[in-house]
Amino acid sequence: MSVSITMIGTGSAFANAYNNNNAIIEVDGYRLLVDCGITAPSALHKLDIAFGDLDAVLISHTHADHVGGLEELAFQMKFVHQRTPVLYIPAPLRDPLWEHTLKGGLVQGALQSLDDFFEVRELTVGEPAELAPGLVIEPIRTEHIEGRLSYSFLINEQFFYSADMIFNPGLLQQLVDERGVRHIFHDCQLTAPGTVHACLDELLTLPAHIQSIIRLMHYGDTMPEYVGRTGPMSFVEQGKTYDI
Ligand SMILES: O=c1ccn([C@@H]2O[C@@H]3COP(=O)(O)O[C@H]3[C@H]2O)c(=O)[nH]1
Numbered sequence: 376m377s378v379s380i381t382m383i384g385t386g387s388a389f390a391n392a393y394n395n396n397n398a399i400i401e402v403d404g405y406r407l408l409v410d411c412g413i414t415a416p417s418a419l420h421k422l423d424i425a426f427g428d429l430d431a432v433l434i435s436h437t438h439a440d441h442v443g444g445l446e447e448l449a450f451q452m453k454f455v456h457q458r459t460p461v462l463y464i465p466a467p468l469r470d471p472l473w474e475h476t477l478k479g480g481l482v483q484g485a486l487q488s489l490d491d492f493f494e495v496r497e498l499t500v501g502e503p504a505e506l507a508p509g510l511v512i513e514p515i516r517t518e519h520i521e522g523r524l525s526y527s528f529l530i531n532e533q534f535f536y537s538a539d540m541i542f543n544p545g546l547l548q549q550l551v552d553e554r555g556v557r558h559i560f561h562d563c564q565l566t567a568p569g570t571v572h573a574c575l576d577e578l579l580t581l582p583a584h585i586q587s588i589i590r591l592m593h594y595g596d597t598m599p600e601y602v603g604r605t606g607p608m609s610f611v612e613q614g615k616t617y618d619i
């Protein structure tokens with residue numbers, strides 16, 4: 376069963392030349408949207424993909440470049456398509472997503488909870504869950520912003536998707552050398568210091584065999600200036616589909 380990933384956006388939160396760093400993971404026609412930022416609706420439209428073509432959405436954390444498009448998704452699916460989209464979410468993130476992010480825009484009349492807009496499927500952190508045949512996802516708690524919840528994802532035991540995280544060489548070493556991870560898509564802040572994201576200088580300190588399986592995402596508008604300066608790593612191209 377072949378699994379692919381298409382980054383509908385590869386940009387950092389402040390990028391203008393790239394859409395928000397959100398992805399579609401596809402296996403046998405099943406399409407999972409990973410994060411749904413402010414630009415996701417237009418990014419999907421440019422790829423001729425409608426919200427109705429998606430099977431589910433998975434959320435890593437509640438920054439707007441990762442959840443800012445969920446209100447439109449919720450309203451469109453409810454009031455245009457009369458459908459309830461499936462929302463996969465690491466369990467501890469469920470309440471903050473509603474209380475701190477979505478409630479303000481979605482609450483109206485009898486519609487008072489996340490369940491009024493989504494079929495919520497909570498994921499247990501640290502446990503693999505089969506979302507569809509051939510698509511097993513394990514949320515891993517990673518550090519991004521002090522005091523805020525954020526998760527990376529291990530997919531089919533072989534693909535690690537960082538979402539937003541600070542540099543954690545020990546975790547990457549463990550994933551590759553002990554758990555057999557073969558592909559990594561990692562956020563990459565092009566300039567130091569990496570206070571809330573792994574930065575390029577830090578990622579370049581990884582062992583070569585780990586760098587060789589890393590593709591860099593969630594980058595700023597100056598990315599072209601860094602092509603050829605990323606060692607064995609390479610930048611993910613926005614809109615390109617990769618087998619993982
Ligand atoms: O303590 C903080 C909190 C936030 N920020 C910026 O806001 C952005 C929010 O989206 P992001 O997580 O993709 O990237 C973050 C950073 O660019 C920061 O630099 N330091």
Ligand SMILES: [Zn+2]
Nearest residue numbers: 388438440539
């Ligand atoms: Zn981000």
Ligand SMILES: [Zn+2]
Nearest residue numbers: 436438519539
């Ligand atoms: Zn973030």
